[in-house]
Amino acid sequence: MKEKFKKGIILVLELILCILNGVFLYIIPDSGVWGIRSYANIFGLISLIIGGIPVIIESIREVFHKNLTADILFSIALIATLYLEDFFAISLLIIMMGAGEFIEEWTINRAHGSLESLIDLQPQICHKKIRETENSSSIEDVSVDKITPDDIIIVKQGERIAVDGIVISGSADVDQSALNGESIPTFMKYNDKVLSGSLIVDGYLEIKCLFPAHESSIEKVIRLVKTAQEEKSEFQTLTDKWAQFFAPIIICVALIAWLITQNLYLSVTILVVACPCALVLSVPTAFVASIANAARNGVWVKSGDSIETIGKIDTVMLDKTGTLTTGNL
Helix, strand or coil: CHHHHHHHHHHHHHHHHHHHHHHHHHHCCCCCCCCHHHHHHHHHHHHHHHHHHHHHHHHHHHHHCCCCCHHHHHHHHHHHHHHCCCHHHHHHHHHHHHHHHHHHHHHHHHHHHHHHHHHCCCCCEEEEEEECCCCCEEEEEEEHHHCCCCCEEEECCCCECCCCEEEEEEEEEEECHHHHCCCCCEEECCCCEECCCCEEEEEEEEEEECCCHHHCHHHHHHHHHHHHHHCCCHHHHHHHHHHHHHHHHHHHHHHHHHHHHCCHHHHHHHHHHHCCCHHHHHHHHHHHHHHHHHHHCCCCCCCHHHHHHHCCCCCCCCCCCCCCCCCCC
């Protein structure tokens, strides 16, 4: 979140500098060598220092590590534009790059927010029943990580079940929609199995724990979503494979264009059009966002390949009424 805020502030500042640059350069007439045009160039230079220099430094580091990324195209374009002393173009370039990175960061943060909403389904504290004597017991609030199999926990109305277990006492209407999509609360009683992450709508349950918290149903769902977001799809793997050849090819094309035409602006244009590499940025961002949006709506995706396969589906079969319908026969 801090990184997103920082990039947002820098982007706004770059936009202000670009506007000032354009106003002093094109709207207010020039008044001499160190007149209005000089002020415009100063704004462009400040823009370069704030948004361009960090990218150039990072690109140089990547080159030393023999890793040519799309950022190297952006850096070369900046340096060439600086040589041409076109500071307004520099400001525009930096805004283009900054806007792309900000949108990517914003999308990924939203996706992580969806994952955090899943984590919120897992209680951190639960009421553990401790037997003191044969006829008496006490209740102690403990971290869910300290709950072990055969421990007994108490879940009251309005609370979420912390671990998977078996009901040994009490009864309740339990909302399990976050896990199985069942829209109507299920009545749970003695000897019924309950799942972590479920919500007690009405009633009271004493539950005998079956598994540690890290093996609970909701933890498995969280791990599933995390794995799906991190796992690369076939298409994403392909784009990553070709991305390493992308920058050298574009640099060669721009160099050839300059040698043939002697027009540095044309070469810079080729570099600008190619960066930031939209294909490399958009594919992982799109998959992460899709998986997160699906999770937000109670659909668990196992991998990025599953997202690609959805586009080929022509028939959907549902195992019960009420999953996607109103529940009326």
